[in-house]
Amino acid sequence: MQAARILVDGQSDLVLDYGIPPEAGDVKPGCRVQVPLRNRTATGTVLTLSEPAPAWKDRLKPILKLIDPEPLISPVMMNLASWAADYYSVALDQMIRCLLPETVRQENTAEKMRKMVYLEKTPAREELDALYRKAPRQAQMLDYFSSAKQQSAPLAAFGAGALNVARSLEAKGFISLKEEAVHRDPSTGEQFVPTQPMKLNSQQQKALEEITAMCAAERKKPVLLQGVTGSGKTEVYLQAVSQIVKSGKSALIMVPEISLTPQTVQRFKSRFAELPSSVAVLHSLLSDGERFDEWHAIRSGKARIVIGPRSAVFAPLQNLGLVIVDEEHDASYKQESSPRYHGRDLAVLRAHLENCAVLLGSATPSLESIHNALIGKYSLVKLTERADGQQLPLIRILDMKTEGRNKSGPNVISERLRMSIDRRLDKGEQVILLLNRRGFARSIQCPDCGHVVTCLHCSLPLTYHRTEDRLMCHLCGFKALPPRSCPECRSANILLQGYGTQKVEELLRRTFPAARITRVDADVARRKNAVRTILNQFRAHKIDILLGTQMIAKGLDFPNVTLVGVLNADLGLHIPDPRAGERTFQLLTQVAGRAGRGDLSGEVIIQTFTPQSPSLQYARHHDTDGFAAQELEMRRTFDLPPFTHIAVLTIRSQHESMAEFATQTLAARLRGMLPPPATMTDPMPAPIPRAHGQFRFQITVKGPSARILSRTLRKLVQEAGLGEDLTAVIDVDAMSFM
DNA sequence: AGCACGCCGACT
DNA sequence: GTCGGCGTGCTC
Numbered sequence: 144m145q146a147a148r149i150l151v152d153g154q155s156d157l158v159l160d161y162g163i164p165p166e167a168g169d170v171k172p173g174c175r176v177q178v179p180l181r182n183r184t185a186t187g188t189v190l191t192l193s194e195p196a197p198a199w200k201d202r203l204k205p206i207l208k209l210i211d212p213e214p215l216i217s218p219v220m221m222n223l224a225s226w227a228a229d230y231y232s233v234a235l236d237q238m239i240r241c242l243l244p245e246t247v248r249q250e251n252t253a254e255k256m257r258k259m260v261y262l263e264k265t266p267a268r269e270e271l272d273a274l275y276r277k278a279p280r281q282a283q284m285l286d287y288f289s290s291a292k293q294q295s296a297p298l299a300a301f302g303a304g305a306l307n308v309a310r311s312l313e314a315k316g317f318i319s320l321k322e323e324a325v326h327r328d329p330s331t332g333e334q335f336v337p338t339q340p341m342k343l344n345s346q347q348q349k350a351l352e353e354i355t356a357m358c359a360a361e362r363k364k365p366v367l368l369q370g371v372t373g374s375g376k377t378e379v380y381l382q383a384v385s386q387i388v389k390s391g392k393s394a395l396i397m398v399p400e401i402s403l404t405p406q407t408v409q410r411f412k413s414r415f416a417e418l419p420s421s422v423a424v425l426h427s428l429l430s431d432g433e434r435f436d437e438w439h440a441i442r443s444g445k446a447r448i449v450i451g452p453r454s455a456v457f458a459p460l461q462n463l464g465l466v467i468v469d470e471e472h473d474a475s476y477k478q479e480s481s482p483r484y485h486g487r488d489l490a491v492l493r494a495h496l497e498n499c500a501v502l503l504g505s506a507t508p509s510l511e512s513i514h515n516a517l518i519g520k521y522s523l524v525k526l527t528e529r530a531d532g533q534q535l536p537l538i539r540i541l542d543m544k545t546e547g548r549n550k551s552g553p554n555v556i557s558e559r560l561r562m563s564i565d566r567r568l569d570k571g572e573q574v575i576l577l578l579n580r581r582g583f584a585r586s587i588q589c590p591d592c593g594h595v596v597t598c599l600h601c602s603l604p605l606t607y608h609r610t611e612d613r614l615m616c617h618l619c620g621f622k623a624l625p626p627r628s629c630p631e632c633r634s635a636n637i638l639l640q641g642y643g644t645q646k647v648e649e650l651l652r653r654t655f656p657a658a659r660i661t662r663v664d665a666d667v668a669r670r671k672n673a674v675r676t677i678l679n680q681f682r683a684h685k686i687d688i689l690l691g692t693q694m695i696a697k698g699l700d701f702p703n704v705t706l707v708g709v710l711n712a713d714l715g716l717h718i719p720d721p722r723a724g725e726r727t728f729q730l731l732t733q734v735a736g737r738a739g740r741g742d743l744s745g746e747v748i749i750q751t752f753t754p755q756s757p758s759l760q761y762a763r764h765h766d767t768d769g770f771a772a773q774e775l776e777m778r779r780t781f782d783l784p785p786f787t788h789i790a791v792l793t794i795r796s797q798h799e800s801m802a803e804f805a806t807q808t809l810a811a812r813l814r815g816m817l818p819p820p821a822t823m824t825d826p827m828p829a830p831i832p833r834a835h836g837q838f839r840f841q842i843t844v845k846g847p848s849a850r851i852l853s854r855t856l857r858k859l860v861q862e863a864g865l866g867e868d869l870t871a872v873i874d875v876d877a878m879s880f881m
Numbered sequence: 882a883g884c885a886c887g888c889c890g891a892c893t
Numbered sequence: 894g895t896c897g898g899c900g901t902g903c904t905c
Contacts, residue, residue: 151892153894159893181892181896199893236894 146195146203149178151187156234160195162203170206173214173221175248177207186248188216188239215442216242219496220457227489233482241482242457246435254324255432258298260309261319262288280308285317297325326440327432329424330408337416340382347379350524354383357500357522358464365491367471367516368504370526371535371765372736376504377407378530380467381414383502384448388421392464392499393447397455397490399473401426402674403697407450407469415448425451425458453478453486456493466494470697471503471512472729506736506767507729513771536707536738536745538763542754543711544593554591555650560708560748568658568687572705572743576651576690577734578644579714587614587625587637588713593752594631595713599623647710648690655688663691696733702740709734712751712759724758728770731762 151157163170174189224238274282312318370376384394411422423437423446440446442459449458468487476486494501516523546557587596605614614623629637644664715727739745761770794806
């Protein structure tokens, strides 16, 4: 008898062989099955069909039942899941859960049914007139079909009590009543005005040709599309997808965040308006019903275009022809909770496994993608011109050390920025002000001279912890009292805990009493749809000044915005993140692209205390290549490999001594296990305890292969068998520069 | 001897 | 994960 190797559902991966009895049906890899386990039954997924291990040959229990007649997981997706499970040190079961949403796994979730009325026989004029006298509602129902020129309609459309009316008509043979599955569509009620393909400029044309060539090529490379903001990347996506769909294949379009899906869906559904149901959405905010329907629409091939955030990389598309990752540099592609995976990297891998083309698009590609392009692993296409022919906006950097000289109190909006805002408002144009809020990593910076309080030992910016009213170093654990006045310029304003969006909003209202001002930040975003409503109002020019945090910087098009002001560009630079400079550069460059459209030229004003910072200077010149070259060169100077994978092992405990002891012990053992080129840091207190009353220590391991690193760490943790209240988290930053 | 508890390994 | 075997240690 042939055996099936089955992954039994549950937290720890349990892989067992079962026999396949003839009545089980066509058991294939990727099928969901019911199996006996000890004295109960369990569900599981068929991994492979194989010869059973000799020791078990005659003792195999049989598969009880095949849950789904067809495998729900394709061989490629199975491969992807096991690769990811290995690479990210995650249980395979957990990865498979990503492939099969809970609603799909459950046997009982069904389609939603509704009653439909079908016209069977068109009544003659005199029949209708007779009905109008005897049974007016029956006549109305029939009349509906002739006036609406439709053959069917949902029963609900005829209002209350329509069922009896319909039954009478059915008895007379005019109509028939049928139960029919309804598709629960996440974009129900939205209108999609059809759009035509736009004429591409020569650069866009070249990009499209490169993608087309890659789709046809035997050996494929990912295409990196580096296009300045406003260069018309989306139009290239649309036309590439159109070609793919015409050739009978399907396409996956990934966007960084759920909040960015509606506008992308809008553009795709409008372009494919003749068949709106061909575009499906998949993300975590769908209702169970919507997710069930979209998932099955995708798997059955009814929907051949899928749009969604990182989790959409697991969409059950068949016959995949193209994967697009928009804004590929965006950090949101990395899932920060278990299973920790990188959506962009898995997208590239999936494309490789499916042997389809993959397109990574960004105005400011990540350093790893630029590196991959430089070494020839990716093919690079650039869009350097804006599609509207407009020049890139002028970016001015204001040195707040000199701009704010004669001010008392913190200088939030410089005189020059104030004048610029006034001028734009006078012309009836709109303004975006960006305030990089002091998030949970709060550095203390003097609002008057820009001095940043740093650690005596490590020279990293110190972080303010409100609960203890102490400054803390996240590298060495050094603690200090917050200073009463600035150590540099003696200003007492250093005590002011920075300025948040709310304070700035008040200030703006006083400074520009006539302007309509709205604030968007995390507080506002908590209310459902609030952000979307505000952005729509802003687009309709019911708001003059939009003040917000990074969240308003992402992927939004406002044609009437001609001025973008960055109130404090330094905040992003002083967080203890090795990629802070890169993030700041990307943010500023993207924000800059928002200014000016069509015949309105744009202007960007960046307020900073560190005008010479490379992130700002390269952003000023719109020089992504220069910035990347500089960053890569810096790594060479410090003799760091351009590509370093890092794995972070975090040990947590309620007791500090316990956590520290366990960390030291693990560190000592790890040293002996590491393959030669890999290095590790000494254990150190971890930044920002996420849960109160927990102590966290980290060991950061760098090496050429994340896979080997994470495997070594996992083995170590398993062998150590952490007891008590100790927990270990392994985070593999898949492809990171350090 | 009888019972409660908790650790640990097997589960096909 | 979940179940049950088994050893420990306490009580009757």
